[in-house]
Amino acid sequence: MNQTDTTLHGPDEAGPGWCLRLYVAGQSPRSLRAFENLKALCETHLAGHYDIEIVDLLENPRLARGDQIVAVPTLVRKLPEPVRKIIGDLSNTERVLVGLDLRPRR
């Protein structure tokens, strides 16, 4: 699992730009599972409009402090604003969609 393209889609480009960042700690099965889940979900719902950045805290431990990360995996929706945080391995797709505001909250 490598860090993917970190180029952001500007807001002036076609479609809403989705900037997502996934924080993990090492390549644990849970980390990998979260990444797979995220990718599948984005392909289904945000095809072409998203950008995923993976941050391995073991490599960049200081980012945990800077970005206020406690639990891993944590998915942060940096754009569109407001910032949202979703924790867990993203296996509950329904909850992820709610968390990303792709589904209305109950």
Added chain:
Amino acid sequence: MQTEFPNETGQTGIAKCRTGIRGLDEITGGGLPRGRPTLIGGAAGCGKTLLAMEFVVRGAREFDEPGVFMAFEESEEELIANVESLGFALDALVEQNRILLDGVRIERGEIEETGEYDLEGLFVRLGSAIAEIGAKRVALDGVDALFAALPSEAIVRAELRRLFRWLKDQGVTAVITGEQGEKTLTRHGLEEYVSDCVIFLDHRMTNQVATRRLRIVKYRGSRHGTNEYPTLIDQEGFSVLPISSVSLSHRVSREYVSTGIPRLDTMLGGGGYFKGSSVLLSGTSGAGKSSIATAFADGVCRRGERCLFWSSEESPDQILRNMASIGFDLQPYIDRGLLVCHAVRPTLYGLENHLVSLHRLVESIRPAAVILDPITNFAAVGDTAEVKTMLTRIIDFLKGAGITGLFTSLTQGSEPFHSERTDEGVSSLIDTWLMLQMVQSAGERNRLLYVLKSRGMAHSNQVRELVLDNEGIHLSDVYTGTGEVLTGAARIAQETRDQANNVAARKAHVREQRALQLKRRDLMARIQSLEAQLVAIDEDAAFATAEEAQRVVNAAHDEAAMFHARGAD
């Protein structure tokens, strides 16, 4: 008073990490368990965060042990601002990389839980902070906020358990704070995971005065004080009392210090009070307690020694004015720094504050004598037991430091035997106890002084009258002539009366002598006249005898002449 803990450290086999917090190292026998986590529990506002912060700050500043402070309820900026008033200079320590602050902020509203997770992020975060500054101390302030922030209690529980174990593996001395629960020490039962040392802080209101306390609930593998200890937070941070341990091991002095009143020195066996002893002056209102205390202060300063006058009733100006009226000019001593007057209302702070500020004053002034005038007012702050505890500590502290302590106590009522006890219940701790009493007679109130007890001295058992005038304090004998004690004008009147009686008696005696003399002379005269009569009688008798003899001779002669004339026979 039991002797609870000797001042030894590190005899228990457990390595200790000194906190540098006044008093805490004493009651823990050297500090917190090194390399292990310690839990601090307590209700909101009891000083948990401050204790944790002071532990980290003192570590960095005094013991060259950098520290990480991870706060779950406050941001870095808030932490710095909160302790700014305490002079910790936290921002400077952070700049020098001796302390690293990390405010963990998790808003539950922002977080959606979507499956399995753990708190490895927190571990990474803490681990990198520890590595960054080479931390030896870690504080986790308010970890129970995690329970509120994260939906799954089970995960938080498991992860905290893992965290505390991990902290041990890191070899850091950690302090974890947790909010008090209803029935448990901490709301989420953190004490289950931290089993090495648990400290509990308490903050309660007594008579509208806030009192803080600290208790060591457990300390595995180490002896520790088990009481609740009064604590104090002031501009220098946390203090746990006793600052010095309570024991009876102080050395006693055979030296005397003058009471400032020569005749009182005499009453106390010649020299005055014992140096380093505790003296109690008790008496009713206006009986002269403050005056005797002032005389003592004056005496101390006159010898060039320092004296701390702690007044809880009068302002320094008022003391000076009042004492000037009985001939004590204390201003020069104040100017020379020999006399320090500290006036404070007891109700202004809790007892602990008073105790600590007394400690501080004593440490900075280093006086030979401390006067507390009066101790009675402390009763307004705490209940009798608390006041007694505090006074015990003061007395103990002063004795330990070889400082003579003089305390005044106001007694209610004028019944002599009623007043021979103190409301503060400290009489048993006192070495020398002077009673002052007002007696009312013949429309006057006068002052009596006597020594109720004085340990180790052959003191006088006599009652003296205390006379205050503009030249100072005098003790005069009381009048006991007719079996009753007379004082003041009555004493003077009685003395005058006595004198008159005396003169009259002497006159009467002289008169009597003279009368007897006359009688004697009269008698002598009569004896002489009788003797003269006797002589006359004797002479008459002798004359009669001679006459008779002559008559007999004459008669015989006449008879012979007759015979011859008759010519008979």
